[in-house]
Amino acid sequence: MASVSFFIRGKVADKESTIWVRFRDKGIDIKAPVPYLKCKPKDWKDGKCKLTSKKITENDSDTINIRLIKLETEIISKYYEESPDIDLKDWLEYVILPTKSKPDKEEYSDNVLLFIDDYISLKERNVAKSTIKKTNVVKQLLNRYVEDRKIRKKNFKNLRFKDLDNSFKADFEEYCQKENYKISTTYRNLKFLKMICKVAESFDIEVHKHTAMWKFDIEKATKAIPKSIYLTFDELQRIEEKEMPFDYLDNAKDWLLIACYTAQRVSDYLRFTSSMIVEDSEGQKYLEFTQQKTNARMKIPLLKKVQDILFKRGGEFPRKISDVNLNLYIKQVCEISGINEIVYNGKVMVVEREDKSKIIRKVFGSYPKYELVTSHIGRKSFASNFYEKIPTAYLLNFTGHTTEKQLLTYINKTDVEKAKSTAQIFNKLGF
Template identity: 25%
Template sequence: MAKLSMRFEIRKDKLNQEGKAPISCMISVSQKRKRISVEKSLHPVNWDNSTQRAIHISKTQHSKLKLGLKHTDLLMGSDVDQINSLLDKMQSRLNFIETRFRLNDQLYTVDDIYNTYLAECPSTGIKSTENQIQKPPTVPEFIDTYIERNRASRAKRSLCVYSQLKNHLVAYEEWSRSKVEFESIGLSFFEEFQSFLIEERTTINNNTIAKQLSTLKTLLNYARKHGIEMNQSYRDFTIKRQKLEVITLTEREFKLLKEADLKGVRRHIKARDIFIFLCATSMRYSDYAQFKREHIKGNTIRLTMKKGNKPWEIPLNPESIAILEKYQDMAEPLPKISNQKLSKYIREVCEVAKINEPIEIIRYRGSEPIVNIYPKHQLISSHTGRKTFCTLSLERGASVETVMKWSGHESYASFKRYVNLSRSHSISEMERIWGKTELMKVV
């Protein structure tokens, strides 16, 4: 389905006697365009083409520009705010009109958007008669629109979270016998919805609940920016997150993995090679899946990360080069295995390597702790490779800034979730900084 695009601009070809240009909004659908007058005008110097908004010119700026106009002829700060507020409302209203067409599965043209806007918003106002303004969608209905709009730009896995949220909201509607509407989804709703997830959706724990609540907040912010009016007290709701365990391989375990006798089992050998490569490059599975020979540039790998579409470059090292050389006769730089199978095979390899330290995992459902103990090999996945890279790089002496550059992390807050410095490293660093200690004698 075609999408609405819009651009605010000033008509320099329509200057009035005072030298002011009228503002208009150019809307387009499938390369067909219509112009909507905003019924506001200003001097061109008060307009910024890049932001498509009015700007204030200070007295200092005015004197430098030598415009041939008095400063009092230009917009005051309050005038700028008023105009920009009007443009924001107009943009939100147009987006909302498009959303209604999408929710009703209606094909639409630029004329449909244009005529609907003029019918609902004559001049700069909005008619308030109930028979002219359709009721906004419920929150579960709007999720379908969000998924459709973002299908091309978001990873499938990230959109699955929104589908899960819709399922929970629909279940809540059945349980509460009331629709989840934007105007009623404030702070009190979040508190009740959280209680519903804890008490009625008993298969999910607090971390999953926190993720669902965070996703709902993101959705509401998106809807608000697209013109849907709502109770904004939801923004005061605080989401509590449990700090999760960081599972990585230690130096000893990494050595055990590399030296394990896999008895010639090909799926295990390939999976180990891929996992070692991930441990040596910090690569995510999504980037391994798109990794091609053309991404190898001399002694570095350069590609655009799937997550965030960010450029990424990392130097190769002996571990990663050895794996690439092993498969140099293949068209692809590495064998390709699905993420699910790779994680499964790596767990099997780690079990062979006797990576079986008991790990206690504590999750909460409401205030009730759920405690489980697993051998470490059961907790390994393909993503453990990236976390192992970050941890071992730090333990081997690289600075935090360098490791973040290698891994592509932009904030320390997200980076620290990938690091699990070992107890032995902590002890050796204390001895290196403060000196080696004798065993304390018990008196």
């Protein structure tokens, strides 16, 4: 959900400083000054002026705080009304100061690949690096598709937005199937392309009318594919109790357990340090940090399992390790701990094409569970293990998901496990 907050950058307590606005939404975090509103640092607290009657000039009808409230409302309403997608900083500055000349729309190419480059250059200031990375991945796939189509159809030169009809969609799906992409991945990429088409239309680029009617039932496409695995409480206990033969494996084991009891992404939990731990007046310890992917400010209880690991290590988190090595080592940790149940799922492997070239794809089959363990299993394990044991709202506070729908993608319990959990809940209620 979009949000607006205000802050000042000045440090001199008695010198007026320009108030800044910070606008945030999913994947968006931009800041801009409000040149006509100022406040002294000594009079500023929690995004407001402490002097509630303070005005810019004596003749003003509104106080500074009232003007901030009105500006916040204006920014949010215009954001949902106009749905700006690129040039967000310029858009925000224009909302703050409407007298500023609105930037003219530039002319952009109707070549899909060239336009994606423009899209990246316009978005990279306002979105997370991971979003730009995903955009580049889709662009590279489209580029390979274009090169393949040039070979198949001699008169084909470039992919233009007006070429994106249903015939293109069918041909692209066929190409992705030949390249061993999962149908769910193909749908996600087409869904991204549909979004790019909407952006292109906002710049008056001609887009084929078929794209607006494309539908992607990703849930249906993935129905027959097993959900990602997770480590149960019993398996975590076995891992915790198993002594590792080498120090580097013991270090990796502790990171794996921390991941499973903090519910964070590998990009976050491998950055944990003891300096992030805070304690309240009742002695409860918390971890305070900012999630790298979402920029969300987090404060989660430090569970006893994590505190035990810190106690074992003199109050510090395990040694730093790269996520590449962690992925390798935790497979060994789980193998030594006997996490070897044979399960049907996907494993990333090198696949040889018909022309003998090699590509990396997820191949489904029956594998020992330890071979399927990755650094992301901690987040999935936490969500699956604690779902139905604590209120969903509290679970969302831990994972940082904004909706229950997002959370449910991590709940990997089988129908039998769900039925047992449901029965236990009703038994406790006396029914």
